[in-house]
Amino acid sequence: MSTPEDFSPVASPDSTPEDTLPQTPPTPQPPASGRSPVALIVAAVVIAGMLYFGFHAARRPSATVGAAGGQAALKGPKLAPDFTLESLDGQTIHLSDYRGKAVLLNFWATWCGPCKIEMPWFVEMQNQYGAQGFQIVGVAMDDSSKDDIAKFAKEMGVNYPVLLGKEAVGDEYGGVPALPESFFISRDGKIVDKIMGLRGRAEIEDSIKKALDAPADSNESPSMKAQN
Amino acid sequence: MILRKNPWILAVLCLLGTALAAQSKGPSVSFAPVGTVTAPRVAQTMVDLNFRVASGFHINSNTPKSEFLIPTNLKMDLPTDIVLGRIAYPPGQDVSFPFSPDEALNVYTGDFTITVAVHPLKSVVPGKYVMHGVLRYQACDNAQCFPPKTLPVSFDVKVVREKSSPQRNPAQSPHVH
Numbered sequence: 001m002s003t004p005e006d007f008s009p010v011a012s013p014d015s016t017p018e019d020t021l022p023q024t025p026p027t028p029q030p031p032a033s034g035r036s037p038v039a040l041i042v043a044a045v046v047i048a049g050m051l052y053f054g055f056h057a058a059r060r061p062s063a064t065v066g067a068a069g070g071q072a073a074l075k076g077p078k079l080a081p082d083f084t085l086e087s088l089d090g091q092t093i094h095l096s097d098y099r100g101k102a103v104l105l106n107f108w109a110t111w112c113g114p115c116k117i118e119m120p121w122f123v124e125m126q127n128q129y130g131a132q133g134f135q136i137v138g139v140a141m142d143d144s145s146k147d148d149i150a151k152f153a154k155e156m157g158v159n160y161p162v163l164l165g166k167e168a169v170g171d172e173y174g175g176v177p178a179l180p181e182s183f184f185i186s187r188d189g190k191i192v193d194k195i196m197g198l199r200g201r202a203e204i205e206d207s208i209k210k211a212l213d214a215p216a217d218s219n220e221s222p223s224m225k226a227q228n
Numbered sequence: 229m230i231l232r233k234n235p236w237i238l239a240v241l242c243l244l245g246t247a248l249a250a251q252s253k254g255p256s257v258s259f260a261p262v263g264t265v266t267a268p269r270v271a272q273t274m275v276d277l278n279f280r281v282a283s284g285f286h287i288n289s290n291t292p293k294s295e296f297l298i299p300t301n302l303k304m305d306l307p308t309d310i311v312l313g314r315i316a317y318p319p320g321q322d323v324s325f326p327f328s329p330d331e332a333l334n335v336y337t338g339d340f341t342i343t344v345a346v347h348p349l350k351s352v353v354p355g356k357y358v359m360h361g362v363l364r365y366q367a368c369d370n371a372q373c374f375p376p377k378t379l380p381v382s383f384d385v386k387v388v389r390e391k392s393s394p395q396r397n398p399a400q401s402p403h404v405h
Contacts, residue, residue, distance in 0.1 A: 110296040111366055112373040114327040141375070144296070152296055178372040197371035198327050 077190040077214075080105070080183060081172035085139065085163035088150045093137075093163055096189070101135045102211035103185040104204075107170065109142045110152045112179040114198035119156040121201050125208060126160050132212055133187065136160040141170055141179060182207075186214035256282040257365055262383035264356070265346065269390040272313055272347045277302070277381060279340055279363065286335040287365040289320025293334050297366070298376050302342050304361035309352045310385070313345025326370050348387045357385045 080103075082096045095105070106122065108115035126136050140149045140162055153162050170176035173183060184193040184207040192214045193207040260278040267273040281287055288297045306312050318341060320334035346359070359382060366376040 109373070109375075111298045111376075113297075113325065113333065113368060114371055114373060117327045143376070148296070178374050180372065199371075 077186070077192045080185045080189050080191050081169075082189075083169045083172065085166065085169060088146065088153060088162045088164070093161060095137070095185075098135050098137065099189060100187055101133045102129075102187055102208065102214075103183075104134070104136045104208060104211070105139065105173075105183040105185060106136060107139050107141050107165065107173070107176045107179055107181045109140060109179050110144050110149060111142070115180040116156065117198055118180055118182075118204070119158060121204065123157055123159050125205065129208055129212065134208060134212055138162040139165040139169065141165040141167075141176060184208065184211040186211050186216070188214075188216040190214070256285070257287060257363065257367070257377075257379055258282075259363070259379055259381055264384040264386050266386045266388055267310075267346045267348050268388050269348045269352055269354070270350050271390060272345045273385075275344050275346055275383065275385075277342045277344065277383070279336075279342065279379075281337050281340070281367070283338075285367045285369050286323065286325075286333075286337045287367045289334045289336055290317035291320065291334060293332070297333070298364075300336060300363065300365045302344070302361055302363050302381065304344065304359060304381075306359060307357050309349045310357060310359070310387070311347040311349060313347050315345075316343040318342070325368075346385055348385075350390070352387050354387050354389055357387060359383050359385055 080095060082094060084092060084094050087093050095103070104122070104125075106115075106118070108118075122136050122138075126134070138153075138158065138160060140153075142149055142165070144152075146164060149162065149164070173181075178197065180195075180198065182195045182204070183191050184195075186192045192210050195204065195207060258280045260280070262275065262277065265273060265275050287300050290299050290301065292299050300317070302315055302317075304312050304315075318336070320336055322332040323335055323337070324330075324332045342363075361381045363379040363381055364376060365379070367374050
């Protein structure tokens with residue numbers, strides 16, 4: 001029978017680093033290259049912080065819309081891929097149906113605890129910002145039946161459309177490796193912000209405002225044009 | 229030698245490795261290999277299957293508190309004539325997470341053991357058999373949840389003859405002459 005210790009890799013008992021190093025007479029060692037342990041710890045914390053913030057910055061697209069033309073435009077927000085999905089009430093919904101509105105596209109699942117926390121916020125945010133041209137669209141990335149998803153949405157008091165997700169749609173949005181994941185789409189169909197995992201309500205509201213306030217591009221997005 | 233003279237390089241490398249590992253972290257449950265289990269025929273042999281949930285993650289127990297949560301479940305595919313008894317799951321821990329402060333979830337974290345009972349029938353030819361199965365689980369951390377996954381599970385069972393019970397020899401009966 002195995003024990004929990006079996007999970008740990010066991011170092012080979014018959015060789016140690018000392019065994020493999022050539023035996024040389026001891027030489028005077030400089031005092032750790034003149035660096036104190038405090039300096040090492042500070043350097044380590046700084047590097048860890050840079051990696052952490054760099055990683056999270058890379059995961060969030062720029063919230064500003066790039067200037068028209070040139071390289072700045074290339075660095076601007078990407079177009080939100082259009083899709084066609086069935087809603088819980090049996091309607092066929094295209095993302096482009098919401099052109100002209102700022103959209104919060106929320107990928108979620110019934111088995112996702114953090115998603116449950118966001119849903120009451122979303123209900124309130126839909127009420128609060130809906131009149132400004134804001135629409136939340138939920139996409140259930142769930143293996144559960146349509147009835148189960150509908151039951152869950154009803155229990156949560158969801159007041160926005162819930163679509164039955166497909167893996168292919170998730171792939172279009174980067175694979176959606178974990179839930180919840182929300183994309184904030186401007187009125188002209190561009191992703192201006194993205195939040196992975198559960199964040200604070202204020203952060204979500206900031207992203208909604210970015211989507212609402214993003215200046216519309218004079219060139220209509222191809223995903224929107226496709227539906228015209 | 230370079231690292232010995234410049235321990236700060238080693239420290240930075242370790243830090244980089246840790247940071248990169250943290251960035252690429254994903255939910256993982258690992259299975260500890262099981263040594264060959266000797267199972268006599270016509271008897272039940274208990275086998276402990278040890279699992280470990282990676283640090284920072286949790287998975288639902290076999291009996292989560294909500295119908296919408298996905299329970300951890302072990303499914304074994306058994307060779308013919310080797311019967312699997314009850315699969316015993318450990319009780320989960322009731323834990324409140326930042327995303328459910330008012331509602332404790334019943335979860336597994338760290339190490340946990342699922343016990344299966346292997347019961348070879350009398351018809352099984354003694355020898356070595358491989359038992360295969362999958363553990364299905366759904367993991368979360370404090371801020372996000374990951375789609376359900378399956379983890380292959382296997383272990384060897386050496387089926388041996390049952391212990392012979394004392395045989396009555398009619399010739400020794402005092403009533404037979």
